Amino acid sequence: MSKVAIIGAGPCGLSALRSFEQAEKKGEKIPEIVCFDKQEDWGGLWNYSWRTGSDQYGDPVPNSMYRYLWSNGPKECLEFADYSFDEHFGKPIPSFPPREVLYDYILGRVKKGNLKDKVKFNTSVTNVFYNGKNFEISYRDKKNDKISKDTFDYVIISTGHFSVPFIPEYPGMKSFPGRIMHSHDFRDAEEFRNKNVIVLGSSYSAEDVALQCHKYGAKSVTIGFRHNAMGFKWPKGMKEVFHLDKLEGNKAIFKDGYEQEADAIILCTGYLHHFPFLPEDLKLKTGNRLYPPMLYKGVVWQNNHKLMYLGMQDQFHTFNMFDCQAWFARDVIMGKIKIPNDADINKDINKWVSMEEKLENPDQMIDFQTEYTKELHDLSDYPKIDFELIRKNFKEWEHHKVEDIMTYRNKSFPSPVTGSVGPIHHTAWETAMDDSMKTFLK
């Protein structure tokens, strides 16, 4: 019987655990599984931590989520096919839940089984070596500061890629008298009440961190984009300007000539795919894109088919795409899906990569990732789910954001699993200051 290591027990690692559990329930003989996570509990980024920097064992903190974070896409786009929101909460709930609610949902599915026994918590994988036959993995029991080794036939990497911040430097930063931080370390917008905040970036973190600062009372929020402005209709007190040129004292000077006094700079400049435990020949090297190269079907490492990566794409689709990837990886490992020859693998990867390179707008990107996820879905027995409805929901959501960035989270969407429509939340997002599950479900 083969032995599989799953590195990371965030949403992707949990999808992998669930996929094997479902095969076992159908009477199939599954491999021995050991999952490692360096946190003390499962859930990945959704397991909120107040910590920044290092944890109590000297390990870098992977968490990047903050207080009062609400889902930035409709929950109906990420719903699990085999575990609906209605089943978990016992009733339909609004479409944009806060973090704690989604965390509860993710865990609800895995708590039903005996999956926690398979996870070694507080355990950081420090080295993976392929000896030509199998993988030798070294891991550190953080509590006891003890390194151990074990051998595996297959490795699934599900360590996420939004934990190691990309931190650029701009002239004048060294002498800036205020606070400079990356969104990875952002925990609570209250800190910026009555402050002039500069946010750098033009993607989801820039958008949401800027909105959070505005919502919690920042005096002004100025967003500096580098290539493309987000272009939303920002409320009074927020504006978007072209690219930071330099800081002079506490003054931020932008390339379009705009100047703004600043108390804090928040770098929403993205993350690095970072796998310090992998040797060069197994390491995925990519930016945050919809189809990283070297991965067959976005999952199987091109140069070693016993190594799989989950969730390494830039993400419109999340939890149900992770599931489709996990079910696919499981079936490759269990020999139910055959990997084609090198030429066909290359052709398949190149097809997706070249399609991705031609994408021009969010609607096309949504179509691309929906087609990718649908193709994967058709290759395994992952339960039926209405991807056409998910595609439609995503496009409507994008258009709602363009209509009004302050109100898009007040809308509701139909479920691709049960068909039920999320009720309108009792409080508009802009005035909802309490993000607890208790208040949300009231």
Ligand SMILES: Cc1cc2nc3c(=O)[nH]c(=O)nc-3n(C[C@H](O)[C@H](O)[C@H](O)COP(=O)(O)OP(=O)(O)OC[C@H]3O[C@@H](n4cnc5c(N)ncnc54)[C@H](O)[C@@H]3O)c2cc1C
């Ligand atoms: C600020 C922020 C907000 C987001 N909001 C949303 C949202 O609203 N909706 C949405 O769908 N998605 C959101 N996402 C996207 C998010 O990436 C996914 O929802 C999801 O968390 C990805 O799951 P993952 O398992 O790939 O990675 P992660 O959630 O990052 O989990 C990876 C796990 O691997 C573990 N790990 C890492 N290295 C090691 C190691 N060497 N040894 C052992 N364990 C290790 C970590 O401890 C962690 O538990 C957000 C991301 C960020 C950064």
Ligand SMILES: NC(=O)c1ccc[n+]([C@@H]2O[C@H](COP(=O)([O-])OP(=O)(O)OC[C@H]3O[C@@H](n4cnc5c(N)ncnc54)[C@H](OP(=O)(O)O)[C@@H]3O)[C@@H](O)[C@H]2O)c1
């Ligand atoms: N639930 C929520 O509300 C929420 C909140 C935050 C984040 N998220 C999630 O978090 C994930 C990561 O999003 P992200 O925005 O952190 O990363 P990202 O999508 O990879 O975007 C990185 C951004 O950094 C910019 N950038 C990089 N280098 C820069 C530089 N030197 N100067 C200025 N800008 C620079 C990029 O600009 P260019 O385009 O110019 O390269 C880009 O806009 C996403 O999955 C998102 O959905 C969700």
